[in-house]
Amino acid sequence: MSWLLLLIAGILEGAWIYGVQKSAGFTHIYYTLFAIFSMSASLLLFALAIKTIPTAQAYIIWLAIGVCSICIVDHFIFKQILSAQQLVFLCLIIIGVVGLKLSH
Template sequence: MSWLYLAAAILFEIIGTVAMKLSQGFTKGIPSILMVVFYILAFACLNFSLRAVPVSVAYAIWSGVGTAAIAVIGYFAFKESLTVMKISGIFLIILGVVLLNVNAGQSQEQGGSQETHLKS
């Protein structure tokens, strides 16, 4: 269930960020309200996901996937540029998320707890 909360947090963060763009600096009322609502939902779901997902993994996935998705949405919806540098950055974000998940999986297989890793 925690992973579903994380997925919802990512979706809500993406919607909130699109609403932020559409709010044009808080000059448009409905997108401004939607931005606030969706960011509150995003943080609530992120918080619920932390019951079982390590914070380092959850936050990296939440921010990384959200950032990559917004870059792609910006290109298609808002006609923003998608340069080789941006594509490379998106690739590195995805690579970082994968590496964090592999590392988290190895830590759990070794029987290590978060508390043990924090103390050492």
């Protein structure tokens, strides 16, 4: 269950970045509230996950999932191009996360 919470927390990292970018300097209240909610939920879920997952390992995974989700948001929503090299290295990050999970 903790791993699922950590996965959702990492995905929420991408959500709050989306909210911050769309808030236009915190001038659009709905995007600002979305960003604050996503950030708070991400941190809460991370805190719950580290009750059973070692903190250092959980933090690395949280960041890795967050980086991947931010790249996905940037690509699909903000139309930023991902090069083949970037895709390869994102896949390596995902492989590293799966490896950490399997070794736990």
